[in-house]
Amino acid sequence: MDENQEEDLSRAEVLEAPQMGLTRVAAHMCLDIFDSARHRRKLYVGEWLPEPVPDRTTTVVSTPVRALDRITLGESVNTALTVVPESLTPAARVAFVLRNMFALSFGEIAAIVGRTPQMCRKLASSAWRHVRHRRRREIASDVHTRIVTAFRAACDTGDLTTLVSLLDPDATTLSDGGGKVRAALNPIHGAERTARFMLGVLVQHPELEATLQSVNGKTGLVLRHDTAVSGVVSFHVQNEKITDIWVVLNPDKLRSWNRS
Incomplete structure (x- = not known):
């Protein structure tokens, strides 16, 4: 299948099943971004850490907080949990999000990340164990x-x-x-x-x-x-x-x- 046929197929998927098609497009974009970011971090000077997020009640931020920002400020997305995914491969991170946030089947995830359903199950499970381990260690x-x-x-x-x-x-x-x-x-x-x-x-x-x-x-x-x-x-x-x-x-x- 050449590039033009793949592009036509992607357009058909978006038209026939908008939600699945857009999810697939977004996931592929994420994979590209993760791969690019991983390459840039190899050239990064010193240790790399995720950008810290101020609380929505922080006085230094005067602009309104969007709904997505409120999600990132939640108790479950603290620095410990944002550092852990950096040790995972891009495919594992995408598989984890698609399974746990969007409830996609492993067959659907496999078509997106280019792995078998069995491998996607292992990737998502491994990522979840990392996150769950951190959550168990959290204190009040x-x-x-x-x-x-x-x-x-x-x-x-x-x-x-x-x-x-x-x-x-x-x-x-x-x-x-x-x-x-x-x-x-x-x-x-x-x-x-x-x-x-x-x-x-x-x-x-x-x-x-x-x-x-x-x-x-x-x-x-x-x-x-x-x-x-x-x-x-x-x-x-x-x-x-x-x-x-x-x-x-x-x-x-x-x-x-x-x-x-």
């Missing part, structure tokens, strides 16, 4: 907020001992500067190294003010210089210990936080 919002608040207070006073006590021994910090601003190029592992890194950032930049604020639906820290947001920090807490810290410093990913 008030506990999360209490731990992050204590973390901020320890940073303010330079209390290294307290900071270390709040961190899991295997805690990991990722810092995303995108080559635009200074950031750690590699992951930082361990409670003490993470604590010293966070204190070092604040000591080197005394002009920054860290405030508690909702980040992707969970309490995080927003770093401001005067009124401009210079960084956003989000946390994953398990068993009342911080296991992951994500620091986004790339100004290109902070535009939604700096809208006037």
Whole structure:
């Protein structure tokens, strides 16, 4: 089948079954975007993190929040869950969304992603296990907020001992500067190294003010210089210990936080 025949077939599908046809077109576009993004990230300077989303009640955002934005701000779509899919292949991510969000059959998904129905079932199941594992590890919002608040207070006073006590021994910090601003190029592992890194950032930049604020639906820290947001920090807490810290410093990913 040549390209013209495929194009005619796609048009016929859209006319005969609009919902399925448009879903297929959108899914193919997503696959192309994922593949392109994966290639760009190979050239990305340092660690790559998803763009943090401000809560709809955040005062720095003056524009109305659309319905789709409200979905991304939900409790189930926090930083932990947006980081996990990045480890999946584009086909697995699309299979997961089409199955769990649009309830497509695995036969329909197979026609879209170019895999067998059996393989699509495995891809979707694997993706769901990743997400479900993260959800099981989530703690109550008030506990999360209490731990992050204590973390901020320890940073303010330079209390290294307290900071270390709040961190899991295997805690990991990722810092995303995108080559635009200074950031750690590699992951930082361990409670003490993470604590010293966070204190070092604040000591080197005394002009920054860290405030508690909702980040992707969970309490995080927003770093401001005067009124401009210079960084956003989000946390994953398990068993009342911080296991992951994500620091986004790339100004290109902070535009939604700096809208006037």
